[in-house]
Amino acid sequence: MYVLGIETSCDETAAAIVVDGKKIISSQVSSSLEFHSKYGGVVPEIAFRIQLETIAQVTDDAIKKAKIKLSDIGLISVTNQPGLLGSLLVGIAFAKSLSLARGIPLLGVNHLYSHIYANMLADKALRLPFTALIVSGGHTSIFYIKDFDQVTVLGQTQDDACGEAFDKVAKILGLGYPGGPLIEQLAKKGDAKKIKFNCSDTDRKLDFSFSGIKTAVLYYIRDNRPSSIILRPSNKSISKADVAASFQEAAIDTLIKKSLLACEMKKTKSLAIGGGVAANSRLREKFVKEATKRGVKCFFPPKSFCLDNAAMVAGFGYRLFKKGYISDLRLGTN
Numbered sequence: 001m002y003v004l005g006i007e008t009s010c011d012e013t014a015a016a017i018v019v020d021g022k023k024i025i026s027s028q029v030s031s032s033l034e035f036h037s038k039y040g041g042v043v044p045e046i047a048f049r050i051q052l053e054t055i056a057q058v059t060d061d062a063i064k065k066a067k068i069k070l071s072d073i074g075l076i077s078v079t080n081q082p083g084l085l086g087s088l089l090v091g092i093a094f095a096k097s098l099s100l101a102r103g104i105p106l107l108g109v110n111h112l113y114s115h116i117y118a119n120m121l122a123d124k125a126l127r128l129p130f131t132a133l134i135v136s137g138g139h140t141s142i143f144y145i146k147d148f149d150q151v152t153v154l155g156q157t158q159d160d161a162c163g164e165a166f167d168k169v170a171k172i173l174g175l176g177y178p179g180g181p182l183i184e185q186l187a188k189k190g191d192a193k194k195i196k197f198n199c200s201d202t203d204r205k206l207d208f209s210f211s212g213i214k215t216a217v218l219y220y221i222r223d224n225r226p227s228s229i230i231l232r233p234s235n236k237s238i239s240k241a242d243v244a245a246s247f248q249e250a251a252i253d254t255l256i257k258k259s260l261l262a263c264e265m266k267k268t269k270s271l272a273i274g275g276g277v278a279a280n281s282r283l284r285e286k287f288v289k290e291a292t293k294r295g296v297k298c299f300f301p302p303k304s305f306c307l308d309n310a311a312m313v314a315g316f317g318y319r320l321f322k323k324g325y326i327s328d329l330r331l332g333t334n
């Protein structure tokens, strides 16, 4: 069955055609990032105006690239939560119109669960039940996935999301936006052992807190008066690259510690990781190393499917549809 996925929860406008929840035959992603970068973050008003202008074309491109006709589509799966309200409404309204005009079934799906499903698209060896970590610009959550419609939240961030912390630390270091890939690049030139940063403790063991470590980086930079590369003379040997590497390592260590604790608590031997931060090479490498020591197998989508895309939305929608889930024209953002 051909499923059209539509994703507009943040700055991307994405459409994809996926067959039977597995085979991606087209995946189009149009980003409005260049219009946000000078503001240091996504401006919701700009995002949804651009999505309004691009959604029809992006969807048409996905259908043409798949070499199918609209009448071949058996389901429209659209992200309906969580995300930027105006952006979500653009995708939902477009999906509803198409559904109504062409009599195609409609299903609203959760963006975070779609990120988890990106692992099922990519790696057929991943079997239910498993533990999942979603680590993106808006969320940092650990889930237990018993089935596609039986997802339990085991822990989540109490303040900033991990990707948000990468973005804010990048800003403190005078890098651009989005900060994650820039921190990753700079960190490659630094020594992660130079500065000891830590993520704050949380009352519940599987929750996260990234606000304190971001502030620690801010104070470190302020107190050491950075020049372009080398910090204050007494710290001559410490560079911004060391700060980036030390921050990145502390953030990754926390993600690993809590995710593996969740695997232990739920007695799962598979850990699926998704969301934009899961594109980080150091994170992937260290997760595999630490998980292997405990007999846990890590799953990652290919890097391009860690970031927001509509193939994961189409795939996840197909699985729920097969279980009998369906939306109607009352579909909203919750």
Ligand code: KG4
Pocket: 010, 135, 136, 137, 138, 139, 162, 163, 164, 166, 167, 178, 179, 180, 181, 184, 275, 276, 277, 278, 279, 280, 281, 306, 307, 308
């Ligand atoms: O999943 P995503 O595309 O959008 C959300 O749903 O939030 O994630 C975007 C986030 C941004 O905060 C970005 O800085 C971060 O993912 N990110 C990374 C990397 N690539 C993207 N963080 C660390 N390392 C990366 N390579």
Ligand code: ZN
Pocket: 111, 115, 136, 275, 276, 307, 308
């Ligand atoms: Zn996302």
